[in-house]
Amino acid sequence: MHLTAASMQVSQQDFEKAQEQLKLLKKDPGNEVKLKLYALFKQATEGPCNSPKPGMLDFVKKAKWDAWKSLGSLPQDNAKQKYTELVSGLISAESSSQVPGAAAEEGRHDGYENIIVNTQNNITKITLNRPEMKNAISHEMYREIMKALEEAAKDDSTIVVITGNGDYYCSGNDLKNFTNIPADAMEKMAKEGEALDFVAHFIDFPKPLIAVVNGPAVGISVTLLGLFDLVYASDMATFHTPFSQLGQSPEGCSSYLFPKIMGAAKANEILLFNKKLTAAEACAHGLVTEVFPNRTFQKEVWARLKAYASLPKNSLAISKQLLRGVEKEKLHAVNSQECEVLKERWLSDECLNAVVAFFQRKSKL
Numbered sequence: 001m002h003l004t005a006a007s008m009q010v011s012q013q014d015f016e017k018a019q020e021q022l023k024l025l026k027k028d029p030g031n032e033v034k035l036k037l038y039a040l041f042k043q044a045t046e047g048p049c050n051s052p053k054p055g056m057l058d059f060v061k062k063a064k065w066d067a068w069k070s071l072g073s074l075p076q077d078n079a080k081q082k083y084t085e086l087v088s089g090l091i092s093a094e095s096s097s098q099v100p101g102a103a104a105e106e107g108r109h110d111g112y113e114n115i116i117v118n119t120q121n122n123i124t125k126i127t128l129n130r131p132e133m134k135n136a137i138s139h140e141m142y143r144e145i146m147k148a149l150e151e152a153a154k155d156d157s158t159i160v161v162i163t164g165n166g167d168y169y170c171s172g173n174d175l176k177n178f179t180n181i182p183a184d185a186m187e188k189m190a191k192e193g194e195a196l197d198f199v200a201h202f203i204d205f206p207k208p209l210i211a212v213v214n215g216p217a218v219g220i221s222v223t224l225l226g227l228f229d230l231v232y233a234s235d236m237a238t239f240h241t242p243f244s245q246l247g248q249s250p251e252g253c254s255s256y257l258f259p260k261i262m263g264a265a266k267a268n269e270i271l272l273f274n275k276k277l278t279a280a281e282a283c284a285h286g287l288v289t290e291v292f293p294n295r296t297f298q299k300e301v302w303a304r305l306k307a308y309a310s311l312p313k314n315s316l317a318i319s320k321q322l323l324r325g326v327e328k329e330k331l332h333a334v335n336s337q338e339c340e341v342l343k344e345r346w347l348s349d350e351c352l353n354a355v356v357a358f359f360q361r362k363s364k365l
């Protein structure tokens, strides 16, 4: 079926704009609204999608399949109508959206390669943006996140959000960080440069800091969650800290905060024995504030965050200091101790052998 403006009962201009949007969307149908639109377009032009349900691990195909199923068996006319509404809604929302991706989007800060920083509607949003590497954090990315937090602490936003682009929230420390630096720099990375300073930025962050966990989280992206003020997760998210598997040790103040948050037994299972938690389990154990169905995750969470961002900013910041201030000194001491241990761990055979094994496994695939 060849779609035209007339057959879609829309103006030629809207139809052309929609086509443009779709070309962009097809390149990266990475988020829920885009996926739904993509599924609708496929239905309107190519008939119902009847591909078999993908495996749980293939997040993007599963999200498309879910989007498709959520549309039920819409007759073609309704699909066309909904498609038009969605596209015109998307076009108007795109100009003031919180959704990352559109390079020229309003409020976007320049000067970042590995993250997208955008301030709109009293929200500064930091999006980890190495989706092809599951948002693994490289040396450069650590520095960019610290810079973005320093700027966000002083900008006119009320709340600050960290999330991931693509199907992962973040797969933790980029293991290549271990493979291309001389051994003595490891000491620097552990003690002075990155680890201690990076985690300190989260301990000292003065505004409400919210994690929007859009997919699986690994390593440091999990341990830091104890320093966030809210953690909203998609039901597609998982939480994994494979430290002993990697010959490493806990960081992000998790060695102190996780037992406080979830009790010693569960903290041990996660931090010592590499137990991966589902979003529901992480919520049940207090690491996650609330879990949302993936198909409505972005919509529900951003509606809530926009409401929070309209609250009096000084009251929020002052109250956060009350809640966090009592522990700040303790948290810095814990961070320092964790980094001391990390320094030894990163130089250990156990860690280096585990990193080599990871890349050897990859090269065999």
Ligand SMILES: CCCCC/C=C/CC(=O)SCCNC(=O)CCNC(=O)[C@H](O)C(C)(C)COP(=O)(O)OP(=O)(O)OC[C@H]1O[C@@H](n2cnc3c(N)ncnc32)[C@H](O)[C@@H]1OP(=O)(O)O
Residues within 6 Å of the ligand: 132, 133, 134, 136, 137, 142, 171, 172, 173, 174, 175, 176, 194, 195, 196, 198, 218, 219, 220, 221, 242, 243, 246, 248, 251, 362
């Ligand atoms: C300054 C503070 C310092 C603190 C440092 C301490 C931190 C503690 C940690 O964070 S420890 C945790 C480290 N992370 C990991 O061990 C995860 C490693 N990655 C994986 O296990 C898998 O990639 C996966 C489960 C995250 C995803 O698997 P999947 O099969 O779905 O996808 P791929 O493996 O094909 O990933 C796509 C490409 O991305 C590369 N990649 C993913 N994660 C990392 C990573 N953490 N480090 C380096 N590279 C990563 C992966 O190798 C693929 O690359 P390729 O396309 O070139 O093969």
